[in-house]
Amino acid sequence: MAKKQACRVRNCCQICAARYLVNQSGRRFVADCSPQQTCAVQTVMPQFSGLHSSKHPPPQRSSKLGDTYWKLAIASMSNIPSPDFTPRLIVRRLSVDLSTPMRRHWNGGDAFLTAFYNALSFSFPEGEQFFIESVRNGVQHLDAETCNPAFHDTIQGFIGQEATHRHLHAQYNIQLEAQGLKNHWGPRIVKRKTRARRLFLKSTKRHLHELAITAGYEHFTSVLGDLTLQSIGKESDWLQDADTSQQTLWRWHAAEECEHKAVAFDLYQQLGGNHTWRLLWVVYLSIHFTTDVIRQTINNLWHDRTLHKPSTWWSAVKFCFGRYGWLWRCTPRFAAYFRKDFHPNQMGSEKHMREWQETNKSQWQAVGSPTAQET
Numbered sequence: 001m002a003k004k005q006a007c008r009v010r011n012c013c014q015i016c017a018a019r020y021l022v023n024q025s026g027r028r029f030v031a032d033c034s035p036q037q038t039c040a041v042q043t044v045m046p047q048f049s050g051l052h053s054s055k056h057p058p059p060q061r062s063s064k065l066g067d068t069y070w071k072l073a074i075a076s077m078s079n080i081p082s083p084d085f086t087p088r089l090i091v092r093r094l095s096v097d098l099s100t101p102m103r104r105h106w107n108g109g110d111a112f113l114t115a116f117y118n119a120l121s122f123s124f125p126e127g128e129q130f131f132i133e134s135v136r137n138g139v140q141h142l143d144a145e146t147c148n149p150a151f152h153d154t155i156q157g158f159i160g161q162e163a164t165h166r167h168l169h170a171q172y173n174i175q176l177e178a179q180g181l182k183n184h185w186g187p188r189i190v191k192r193k194t195r196a197r198r199l200f201l202k203s204t205k206r207h208l209h210e211l212a213i214t215a216g217y218e219h220f221t222s223v224l225g226d227l228t229l230q231s232i233g234k235e236s237d238w239l240q241d242a243d244t245s246q247q248t249l250w251r252w253h254a255a256e257e258c259e260h261k262a263v264a265f266d267l268y269q270q271l272g273g274n275h276t277w278r279l280l281w282v283v284y285l286s287i288h289f290t291t292d293v294i295r296q297t298i299n300n301l302w303h304d305r306t307l308h309k310p311s312t313w314w315s316a317v318k319f320c321f322g323r324y325g326w327l328w329r330c331t332p333r334f335a336a337y338f339r340k341d342f343h344p345n346q347m348g349s350e351k352h353m354r355e356w357q358e359t360n361k362s363q364w365q366a367v368g369s370p371t372a373q374e375t
């Protein structure tokens with residue numbers, strides 16, 4: 001029997017290292033391996049190539065609780081593209097004027113919902129700069145011979161989209177600071193980044209650690225983005241009463257987060273990033289993200305002098321634990337990331353993203369020519 005070697009193709013089976021595809025019903029099919037790859041399935045069991053294999057079992061699930069979460073999460077899946085789909089990422093310039101002051105409680109007059117979104121905005125310029133840097137560093141380690149050339153274009157599209165997000169949110173944050181709010185989250189990101197880079201200075205795997213962090217955050221933003229878009233016109237929409245320009249800004253960002261959700265994850269997989277570190281980093285950043293968003297929201301409310309109002313706390317309780325609360329809607333989707341065979345394309349729906357981009361064409365303009373092509 002041929003010796004099993006690590007396969008560096010995306011979405012490899014954890015058991016036999018075969019590359020697989022996922023169809024709409026979530027079943028997995030063994031796909032061809034390229035001649036450059038040494039894959040146990042192709043060398044030992046060539047008859048499986050291109051066929052669904054009953055000898056290709058799914059990874060063991062860790063717990064009943066995990067199963068329940070996964071079932072809830074899978075119920076929300078639709079239009080699952082192949083993991084090998086290389087999206088054509090367009091960088092869009094948004095026609096929203098952020099140079100003029102915004103309403104203090106722009107989200108339907110709700111102090112809590114406004115403070116929460118403002119907190120997220122404070123994190124974007126520094127956070128998204130980190131995503132760009134980690135992907136740029138990672139791509140330098142790609143094997144030019146085995147990498148799909150279209151993937152490089154997708155990465156350029158990712159960088160362009162994130163750079164546009166950080167630029168617009170930096171403008172947005174200037175308006176928030178003019179209202180008297182203070183950004184504590186951004187400087188914390190810079191401090192952590194500097195400390196971590198010092199710690200991993202001599203590590204040859206630094207690019208993988210950074211990519212694992214980016215992939216984890218990209219999962220969070222795509223889950224929030226998908227929920228934002230699929231709720232449009234429904235009671236569950238957290239932005240339903242927001243001012244028009246804010247609605248446009250947040251939904252545009254949401255759509256692009258859904259669009260490029262798999263880029264950092266795919267790069268991490270292609271570079272041989274492992275499941276254990278991916279999970280360790282997502283646990284670490286979940287703790288940071290939760291505490292940071294709470295601290296910044298409370299700080300925003302404090303400066304806004306609405307922290308002690310009962311209506312603020314009532315809105316917070318509804319947002320977290322209500323019928324359409326964050327806890328019920330986000331937790332199963334976040335938890336799906338812990339599965340060994342997880343891929344971002346298994347989550348969410350491309351339909352809502354495309355629908356928003358199509359119906360709001362007048363709100364944006366594509367920058368330059370198309371950056372990538374479908375393979």
Ligand SMILES: [Fe+2]
Binds near residue numbers: 161257
């Ligand atoms: Fe972004």
Ligand SMILES: [Fe+2]
Binds near residue numbers: 221256257
């Ligand atoms: Fe992103």
